[in-house]
Amino acid sequence: MKCVMTVCRLLCLALTLPLYLLKIFGLFRVYKRLFPLLAYNITFTYNDRMHDMKRELFRNVSKFINTDGTLRLLEIGCGSGANFSFYPDGCTVICTDPNPHFERYLRLSMEANAHLTYGEFIVVAGEDMEGVRDESVDVVVCTLVLCSVNNVQRVLQEVRRVLRAGGAFYFMEHVVADSSSWTYFFQHVLQPLWFYLGDGCMITRATWTDLERAGFSELHLRHIDAPQVTSMIRPHIMGYSVK
Template identity: 30%
Template structure:
């Protein structure tokens, strides 16, 4: 069993090395054409989903329990047992698989390459009612009203934004008082570790391949210092390539 686990870790790391190699070969195109970066990132996520989606499911389910016990501030939604949720950067809609209640749903995402597959995924989850897709970035959600959402959901987002602090400020703005930010983020390995050095070395290329994703970002620290009234955060390690294993997840209260 240990030998099989070791072989799987080696395989995972070889896949990451191949992704980086392809990224280096395509570097001039990716630097010149932003749409090419979006196109490649979507394909990398398809591969990652095929290889490692199940590895995240236990963490997703645990994170999503914070959605199950919250009551909406909207009387009509509360009477219906529903909540209003904004997800920032939903990708293909992986979080729908662990949503167990009625949801009025918004998505903010700048990458329109996801939209077709996202909408196809949405059809499989009748409890999730799409209210609006907002094309845009988490740092500036001016199209999204203040104090409007019971829950804001972010997974694997803060690693790739230009300014995590601005994104979290916007999340607080759009949440109702007492609303929750649910999060799951991969974070930097501990300071002084070989893993952190490897993250630091790979990040310049990885950022270009994966639309800004920084392997060495301490997103947990950003959440703790974002001004939420409460932060409930757990740390875990996920069975994915070594540069991405360390995760924090949980919820923060506005």
């Protein structure tokens, strides 16, 4: 089976050659401008199907309110603001994303979620958030982002840097399936194509192992099957870590 998977993956890799050439010659930047629109529209469907899971994930965010009664929340890879409706009233949200073209759609979500206060939109990668001070936020959120960063461990180091002592990191990510399943087979076969169409998304990451090694004092993690989403990204993890 492993040999078959390797051959199929090589065939898929060959099919992505035109996309690779577009990226090499800089022409893929057009897709960078288009991707936020695609992500914005997909958000509505994903949130409808994952509403109960997200509500459960964020149900205790208020537990991490600071001693002064405020809650400063930093979202890494905020995209179009798909999580805003799940955050508690009055918290201040700082948004970061490496793609500046998300800002137009982010503003729409901000207008629709007036129960929150918003800080600046920082265009920066999660691996190096130099614009965010050490221990300056109470909560960090990252959903469907660790699949596409260049270095998961570096992002988690940055999360721990910007979190105050006792603060929490909330996550919901799709991950690689069990190695005995057909989903695992097709994830590895289609990964080269998925990478380009998903703007760098990796569907073969065992992200829970990175979280286990990240050095948080507590880790509350669950493996779930996301309802009614494509089988390629149905295996998920969700939960939170405490610094």
